[in-house]
Amino acid sequence: MEGELGQSSKEESVTAIVLILVGPPGSGKTTFCNDVTKSARRPWVRVCQDTIANGKAGTKLQCLNSAFEALKDGKSVFIDRCNLEKEQRIDFVKLGGPLVDIHALVLDLPAKLCISRSVKRTGHEGNLQGGRAAAVVNRMLQKKETPKLSEGFTRITFCQNESEVQAAVNVYSELGPKDNLPSGCFGQKTSDTKVQLGIMRFLKKVENPDKTVSENSLMGVKSSDIKVAEGKEVVERNLGPEISLDDVPTLAFPSISTADFQFDHEKASEVIVEEVEKFLNKVKIVRLVLVDLTHGSHMLSLVRAKAAKINLDSTKFFTLVGDITRLNSETGLRCTVIANAANWRLKPGGGGVNAAIFNAAGQALETATRECAGTLSPGRTVIVPLPPTSPLYEREGVTHVIHVLGPNMNPQRPNFLHNDYTKGCRILREAYSSLFENFKSLVNSKIAMKKEQPEDGLQLSDLPYDCAGTKPIDQIQNGDQKSKREGCYESESNKKCKGTSSGSVQKSSNSNMAEFTESAKKTWASWAQALYDTAMHPDRHKDSVIEISSDTVVLNDLYPKAKKHLLILARVNSLDCLADVCKEHLPLLKTIHSAGLKWAKEFISADASLVFRLGYHSVPSMRQLHLHVISQDFDSIHLKNKKHWNSFNTSFFLDSVDVIEELERRGEVTLNDERLLSMEVRCHRCRSAHPNIPRLKAHISKCQAPFPASLLQNGRLFSGTS
DNA sequence: GTTCTAGAAC
């Protein structure tokens, strides 16, 4: 079937398009098709499952047949059905071929908007009226799987609001019969709406357990249910129509000074709301979340009431009951920066938020804090970048902690203000304003990086602030503590730690902030395409290739970093790196692993002293998924620098066994930060640190220490005795 | 990914 498609138009070599619309009822799929068709410059046929059987709902097969016929006629096709799950799209993607491009248009509009449109709708072809719409939309969104290029799409457009939809309408209606659109992903991805639902449930559970709307009743049919879901204050505050959870830089902060420092709640809540308002007037795209662990927190309700009174934008500022150290894992709320209610010595302990954050972040935060500041005075704040090795970074995605020291009204604690609230309020204002400004600087620093790397795909016009507005560290650190090196998380033995605060936040935290915005799919420089070319055309690389199968190509690394160093390439198009890997690739990854093991065995049979490790780089330099099979002698003239060493000997290197295990368990792979590559170099056996690569190499040529226990487990190392 | 090289570190 695929082979025949597009044949009739082959002479003119016109490429037809199958545009698969992806969106829940009420997202505007049909409207989109109609709008494009109205002024289209190429023939389009809309295939709608709701009406395909003589105006009534039909089957997917009928849709496929109808699309196939239209393509045979040289027409382009809209697939107008929800297509939210990969499984529902897969057969339509198969319509693609040499003369048929498969595009997706993701209508990622706010769930609330889709629900209200569906509810209001009376003449919709799918008969999705009334209260049932809310149930259906919610249920569908929970199962939503964002389309990926790896499914077989040549182009995916994401629309999060009406203006982006209109832009897409323009693009497709202006597309002439012989025109093509560039491949790739366009428009930022929003969070999955199921995450929003996760938060909604969490909030209902903790904020108001008695009046909780059960999932069943939310999915029920009464319109009153929708009222409850939409009308409840807490839900409304957190599910406003403009929210897209993942992409907005978010700061989570505790109430400063109101716990152990016994600051008056009424006054503190006033300061918070006023400072938040001031900040949000200045900054466009950020979110601030006030977090408190206690159910029915007095502070949160005071702040909520005051925020509502002045109509603070509830999508930019809201309150949340939860553990500030577990926001991502427990509520799905991703906060890259969190604030800590610190003590003046910036030490762990003391209970409350400070103890919780230092506990959760591990020793790494203590060390990193020491590198940035010795002490803090009231009203001041200091930014501490979290090392990627910190559990808080790994598990929660927190890249920075900003320590804040608030005013103290507790006679038992240092800097007691003797109930001088004039001074107290001034200091508290300073503390919040400094916190928010520091947060802003971090976000700006991320943007500064994007500005330098336009190939990342982020449009400057999308940026929330003026890129020129970044401040050097000495201005933003805003503390009277002795300023130390920003961004230092390496051991004291590293020479670079001797630096002062002359560096800038921008430079040191660029990669920290890499998660603030999701960039479009990576573009690969020409030199990075060699493996891709080898995987696609192994016959052209006969000098380096040593084995070809239907799924893999095996070759010797051109610049081996050890006595034996092989690469096993996946022979799949658009599987560039681990970030592209999903559950469907499990069999392939297992095949690759077996091929690697087979070769390791062969080498070991020739030289029994060899020990092998099989794994992937978190962020490879070369395109095309490739497994490294590398002997652990690292005896090679090509191993020349820190990056070479650390790419195989830090958690940047992900063991194949662990990748497969995580893929089975979670359906995706957790990648580690590129900053690991510039960390100090340590022996992979005895873990001793070395000042430079020549000294490290001299050491590893002699070191006979046993491998660390972690490597000896789960078959991560493979030797003659394995 | 590598090569080249300026300049930092020793």
Added chain:
DNA sequence: GTTCTAGAAC
């Protein structure tokens, strides 16, 4: 002086 790193160019 030599050694080594790190950034730019490819």
